[in-house]
Amino acid sequence: MLNLVFDEVHRLHSDPSGRHPEHPRRVDDAFNVLKASEAWSGIRVHGTFEGEFEKLKLIHSKHYISLIEEECGRGFHYIDSDTYVTGKTFQVASRFISTSYYASIKSLESGEPWLIMPRPPGHHAGRDGWAMGAPTLGFCIFNNSAAAAHAMLDSGLRVLILDFDAHHGNGTQDIFWREPKVLHVDLHQEGIYPGTGSVWDVGGIGAEGSKINIPLPAFTGDPEYLWLLDNVVKPLIEVFKPEGVVVSAGFDSHVGDPLTMLEATEITYSTIASMIMGLMHSGMVKSFVTVLEGGYGEGLNMGLKAYVESIIGIKVLKPEVKLKPPRGRVVEELNRVLRDYWGLSIL
Numbered sequence: 001m002l003n004l005v006f007d008e009v010h011r012l013h014s015d016p017s018g019r020h021p022e023h024p025r026r027v028d029d030a031f032n033v034l035k036a037s038e039a040w041s042g043i044r045v046h047g048t049f050e051g052e053f054e055k056l057k058l059i060h061s062k063h064y065i066s067l068i069e070e071e072c073g074r075g076f077h078y079i080d081s082d083t084y085v086t087g088k089t090f091q092v093a094s095r096f097i098s099t100s101y102y103a104s105i106k107s108l109e110s111g112e113p114w115l116i117m118p119r120p121p122g123h124h125a126g127r128d129g130w131a132m133g134a135p136t137l138g139f140c141i142f143n144n145s146a147a148a149a150h151a152m153l154d155s156g157l158r159v160l161i162l163d164f165d166a167h168h169g170n171g172t173q174d175i176f177w178r179e180p181k182v183l184h185v186d187l188h189q190e191g192i193y194p195g196t197g198s199v200w201d202v203g204g205i206g207a208e209g210s211k212i213n214i215p216l217p218a219f220t221g222d223p224e225y226l227w228l229l230d231n232v233v234k235p236l237i238e239v240f241k242p243e244g245v246v247v248s249a250g251f252d253s254h255v256g257d258p259l260t261m262l263e264a265t266e267i268t269y270s271t272i273a274s275m276i277m278g279l280m281h282s283g284m285v286k287s288f289v290t291v292l293e294g295g296y297g298e299g300l301n302m303g304l305k306a307y308v309e310s311i312i313g314i315k316v317l318k319p320e321v322k323l324k325p326p327r328g329r330v331v332e333e334l335n336r337v338l339r340d341y342w343g344l345s346i347l
């Protein structure tokens with residue numbers, strides 16, 4: 001059974017002009033697609049939990065939390081060139097933080113996977129908000145994936161964060177930069193917003209090698225994603241042995257997304273979900289939480305459905321493509337990082 005968090009409260013975070021790509025319909029439509037699918041019988045739906053200040057403080061600085069609270073007091077407006085708040089954003093975003101935290105605990109207790117559908121998304125929000133020199137918050141306010149990962153850390157687990165959103169999860173990386181018990185593997189399109197996520201950014205002092213950034217050239221699709229899963233992600237899992245997994249699931253890496261130029265399809269998402277469910281069934285992974293991030297086109301509906309069907313096990317897509325490494329320098333560079341910090345070779 002998949003535990004899914006959907007709460008209409010997300011609609012209170014909305015640009016009234018309707019022109020912002022991160023609008024309430026994204027998540028409403030994706031939820032309705034799941035509702036109409038065969039997967040529905042394998043899903044248990046939950047609302048959000050009350051927002052707790054204590055949970056927010058684990059992830060963000062007091063200064064940033066107060067800033068967001070103050071900004072929301074002024075009603076709807078943009079707090080930077082691409083991120084808005086409304087009078088209710090603080091309340092909505094903090095509910096999703098508490099919920100992401102408790103989802104990890106519940107997953108650990110029951111051994112069932114959880115999936116959160118928050119708005120606003122979170123992976124660009126760092127400890128002080130704007131992260132790693134990024135010019136904006138990239139539609140994000142509080143970092144839901146970080147809250148889920150923090151709960152696993154607090155439960156004594158070693159955590160893998162796998163972020164397949166097309167944009168680099170700079171906020172998440174900033175929050176766990178010096179935490180060696182969080183292995184963060186981030187697949188993203190190189191050269192696009194927020195401009196961070198170089199292969200050479202491997203983590204801060206004491207955590208070197210725990211941040212694995214994989215910047216991908218435009219038009220990278222299933223053959224390369226599946227190659228990276230087999231040759232990078234699985235070997236890292238074998239060495240690191242995560243006990244908790246958080247997936248930052250951004251379906252803007254799907255082919256045809258209007259904001260990016262990656263070309264993953266349902267096959268990649270289905271394979272990732274079945275790989276992690278396999279780790280759960282083997283007993284290695286004891287808590288598994290997926291947090292929705294971006295996705296601005298049909299790919300969100302199609303990708304999420306395939307991902308969920310694979311988690312539930314009713315339909316796992318079989319890759320029929322020939323695997324190949326991504327183009328450019330990334331494999332060679334990645335090989336140096338994996339060799340130096342993990343003793344792995346991918347060449």
Ligand SMILES: [Zn+2]
Pocket residue numbers: 165166167250252293294295
């Ligand atoms: Zn994104």
